[in-house]
Amino acid sequence: MTSGADGTLVRLHDAFGAPRYLWLTSSERAIAALPGLGANLALGGNAAWQLAAIHAGVPQILPATQEQFVPQMVNLELLGGVNFKKGCYPGQEIVARSQYLGKLKRRTALASIENAAARAGDEVFSTNDPDQPCGMVVNAAPNGLGGADALVEVKLGALEEDVRLGSAAGAVLRFAPLPYSLDALDL
Numbered sequence: 001m002t003s004g005a006d007g008t009l010v011r012l013h014d015a016f017g018a019p020r021y022l023w024l025t026s027s028e029r030a031i032a033a034l035p036g037l038g039a040n041l042a043l044g045g046n047a048a049w050q051l052a053a054i055h056a057g058v059p060q061i062l063p064a065t066q067e068q069f070v071p072q073m074v075n076l077e078l079l080g081g082v083n084f085k086k087g088c089y090p091g092q093e094i095v096a097r098s099q100y101l102g103k104l105k106r107r108t109a110l111a112s113i114e115n116a117a118a119r120a121g122d123e124v125f126s127t128n129d130p131d132q133p134c135g136m137v138v139n140a141a142p143n144g145l146g147g148a149d150a151l152v153e154v155k156l157g158a159l160e161e162d163v164r165l166g167s168a169a170g171a172v173l174r175f176a177p178l179p180y181s182l183d184a185l186d187l
Contacts (some may be wrong), residue, residue: 010023012056012058015051015055039139047142057178059076060139064119065121072107073107075108080183104147105156106155108154109180110177111151112149113140113173120140121142124173125163126164130168134155135154152173172183
């Protein structure tokens with residue numbers, strides 16, 4: 001993070017093999033700088049921002065997914081989003097227990113879904129256990145190919161199975177590697 005008279009520049013997690021930045025400044029300063037920035041940076045709207053965050057593996061908790069996950073299920077400790085040595089917050093005991101005593105059975109993975117739209121809160125199902133959801137869409141954005149890319153919180157065992165959106169007969173999820181490691185798990 002760098003701060004100065006022109007605002008604050010924050011380095012974010014990479015996406016699509018390129019660095020990402022967030023510039024916090026006044027609207028007047030941003031509008032004045034826009035012509036010069038376009039020559040050196042890829043500028044994008046909200047949909048591009050959401051897609052980049054998904055490919056960076058950075059979850060955003062929305063009303064549809066509020067209170068559905070502990071931080072480890074959406075990989076927040078892998079992103080530096082949880083500090084287990086300081087602070088006090090609701091649910092801290094459960095979160096710490098998961099970190100130090102339990103073996104995690106669920107994680108968030110990157111998935112592409114062909115020919116289908118997905119929304120935060122949509123359930124996903126394995127064809128091996130079609131009656132019970134094996135996970136939930138954390139975030140999703142159109143991918144420009146007629147489908148969606150999503151961060152999906154899912155049972156680790158289901159990553160090797162046929163996972164579908166909405167039901168066991170829904171659109172297929174194709175899992176892809178995140179830009180960071182899920183411990184020793186190799187997607």
